[in-house]
Amino acid sequence: MIGPRYIALAALVAAALSSGPASAQVPYDRIVKAESEPASWLTYAGGYKSQRYTALDQINRQNVTQLRPLWVYQIRQAGIIETSPIVVDGVMYMTEPPSTVTALDVRTGRPLWSWTPKIPDDVVIIGSPPVNRGVAVLDNMVYVGSVAGHLTALDSKSGAVRWDVAVDDNHLGYYLTLAPLAIDGKIIVGVSGAEAGIRGFIDAYDAKTGKRVWRRHTIPAPGEPNFNTWGGDSWKTGGGSTWLTGSYDPELKTLYWTTGNPGPDWNGDNRPGDNLYTCSLLALNPDDGSIKWHFQFTPHDTHDWDAVQNVILFDSQVNGRPRKLVAQANRNGFYYVLDRTNGEFIAGAPYVKQTWAEGLDAKGRPRVKPGLEPSTEGVTVFPSISGAANWYSPSYSPKTNLFYQVAREWSTIFYKGEAVYKPGFGFTAGGGRTQNGDDAWAAVRAFEATSGTLKWEFKLLSPGFSSLLSTAGGLVFGGTDEGNFFALDAETGKPLWDTQLGANIRGIPVSFAIDGKQYIAIGAGFALFVYGLP
């Protein structure tokens, strides 16, 4: 016989489980309108367009010099912070290296809960440090990828695990560092691991159950279109990882996801051809992962120029016509603008010193100079192995129509090595020696977004990993590897404010507001710093 107490408990459990859309904290529609809700920061890059722009203007050109630290959160285990926090309804969800999620009270920085996945001792992480770049939120859940290759859904109030799936076999080199992207009922992720000879893909999971809905490989199998851009069995270990968060256009129902380098990195002998869809932008149907169109930035890459850098969606006039555009400052040194409805190449130009291409042809394909592939003796090429850009975020301001990017000026002597594939081991076949010291440098650059024409630049000392945030207050925030957290005038590049955070800044800046007060947050060293006006 079941007593009344149990019946009451059952009713309570049933009520707790019936978390339908009506009670959902962050329904999909709220994320679609993220830009109109600047008090929150709802996706990795602040909205589906990935503009990393805030409409908040309380902190502005006039008062930015009054900024002061409001709170600091110290992470629990030493490591590199590359996170872009999510902020919603008074709570910040940040990640700590390697794959921990921590929920913080945004008013005080006091932790509410923290969750750390199991990372096996024999975890395979080849190609990057053990980092994490953030979470996704949807309805009442927080989603995080781990270096062990898992995707986990956590209860946003408690941090309890709702579901957990192995995205793929970490022993073969698959691992996750990116922030997932939440769209209507689905969680989209990509993988790292091209340096271990993986075959890359983009996955969609049912947000409620964790069941995989589709997988889009970035390298075609025999019989699929563009398989002939590979030689022999090279497609099986061809890389094409998908290790940064994509963008989304809900009206066009199109996902924009970028892909990394082919494998092995620096020896292309056994993979003749363009090696599609590596170093590319893929426009995907979110229902089934089918490819609507693709654009390859660097065909047959041998310099490790992943094209995973964030692509920014914006609408602008081009030759008097309103166009829906997608833009990227690529690791290969060129800035690209495409029509995001069909992939048509609109404009492209180098934004740093580059020595590998004569330029781009009418379709945006590079006119590659001969003799600059890696060799046993070494070949010097600009930009460097780490690229003119990398994973760190660019920003776009709809107020200025400028695209802001930290551009890195440096070269590498590229070497070619032997390519021997062994599952779960490095499959890079070479390497490089990169310019450093005073010979290498970087600058914050502002381009006319539709053309890539340089509007202004502000020089930095070293080529670090500096993400940018632009604001309606007319500011561009960023950090340096030397620990400077700074604000520039978004129109002119003039430095308006800076402070020293005491360690290299690899965190990605975001802005939000609580109780009517605007905050700016950025990770540096082993801490997350939050600044605001007095």
Next chain:
Amino acid sequence: MTLKRTVLAAAALFALVVADSRASAQTPADIEGGKQLFNGMCVECHGAGGAGGDAPSLNRPRLIHAPTDAALISILTNGIPNTAMPRIRRFTDNETKQLVAYVRSLGKLAEEKVPGDGRKGADVYKSLGCAGCHIVNGTGGNLGPDLSDVGYMRSASSLRQSILDPGAVLPKGVLQIPARGYAEYLPLRIVTKQGGEVRGIRVNEDAFTIQVRDQAGKFYSLRKADLELLEKQAGKSLMPSFASRIKADELTDLVAYLSSLRSQS
């Protein structure tokens, strides 16, 4: 009796140490195997042959984070916090041994037979007043680099070059700028917007500020926005060239002396 026991114990310990070192002896096959592993997993950051890339060069006799093989193994298995060096826990013991063998082989300078008389070189060091700017084993001035271990860190030809043409290759490596490869002791000429002039060496720098020490040892903290001129004198050194002040045999002896400075080896 007690003495005898101690001797026996010491002998046993010695035997153990010898056996141990034999067990970990590095063979050419180990080095070759380590090279394969290195080219797969390390070369992206540390460069081909450990020549340096996005991570520090490893073709140096003494690695700051890994002075011993045990320290090197610890780095391989645990990584280095707050750097891009990840832990790599996948190696078998044999693979770790091979990788250590290879990394160590990168740093072994061929033992140079340095000509000259080191004792006479010490006198040359004294007579030229080198100690005015350089510390050796705790004694000397602090304007230039500490030379207590310079014989370990630098080849004889490199030492010779630094005496004759000090600005040609400034030392690199431990400057407080976190990025790699910045020249230490870089001479600067600075003019402030108020018209003041500072000449000295760079101690540290970032995008907004620069820290300078002048020849008198005075320290300056300057904001770049306040400067009219910031001239980095690449190719120069505050150390004068001794090319016209030193005879050939004195130079040979001085290099021999400096090569003998190996406080930590």
